[in-house]
Amino acid sequence: MSALGHPFFVHALIAGTTIAFAAGLVGYFLVLRAQVFTGDALSHVAFTGALAALAAGVDLRLGLFAATIGVAVLIGLLGRRGRADDIAIGGVFSWLLGLGAFFLTLYSTSRGASHGTAGVSVLFGSIFGLSAAQAWTAAAVAVGVGAAVLLLARPLLFASVDEAVAAARGVPVRALGIAFLVLVGVCAAEATQAVGSLLLLGLLATPAGTAHRLTDRPYRALWLAAGLAVTDLWTGLALSYTFPSLPPSFTILATATAVYAAVLGLTGGRGPVPRAAGG
Secondary structure, eight states: OGGGHHHHHOOOOOHHHHHHHHHHHHHHHHHTTOHHHHHHHHHHHHHHHHHHHHHHHHHHHHHHHHHHHHHHHHHHHHHTTBBOHHHHHHHHHHHHHHHHHHHHHHHHHHGGGGHHHHHHHHOOOGGGGGGGGHHHHHHHHHHHHHHHHHHHHHHHHHHHHHHHHHHHHHHHHHHHHHHHHHHHHHHHHHHHHOOTTTTTHHHHHHHHHOOOOOOOOOHHHHHHHHHHHHHHHHHHHHHHHSSSSSOHHHHHHHHHHHHOOOOOOOHTTTOOOOOOOOO
């Protein structure tokens, strides 16, 4: 039987494709705006939020979305003009992973030791374990995130490249920055289901970083980042299905890293890599 004959693989393909597409679009602006550290911080938030929800006896997705969106808004409000900075991130970053470990202990001790594996699932993802309902829900949310990024792409690009001029031209830079961080939070929550909170930064940053190395044309790089993310995910799922001992999260991120390393080698580290002004 082919891979597409297995429901678990089809569900992974549906959810994973849309999540990777959204992650590529969001990741392009994360790299352009020099906010990759924000994605790293939200990965810790995702872990803590999911375990807090499980400890409270509710769906972990509620914790994922509530925590990542809430902290994303907080970081945006604390940062300059809605653009997160290292100081704002550092104020909420250091204690999050420890808080997640606390909720994991609380969950596993209060609901039975067998639930200790939930932390592993949150950390490394469980894309082959998604049900049909979970897959279609993830796909719907990811499509919404992708559509929102494309809708905001033009003003967001303007604000990312030249924030001062964009503000002078009437672009609501602060509100736009906070809206973007909300999209990052939603995308991080969704991507956690595919590759886990520990590895989601790779899905957000690596395909986007590869696209930035290949071209300095914004819209071409935007679509290239999304295409690379989807291709990396497809390749990773295929490898994991072919070699069951390889976890899908590992194969997806290993593929993305290998592509980035190959591009870095071919360009000699001298790719375009455009930078946002002041980022």
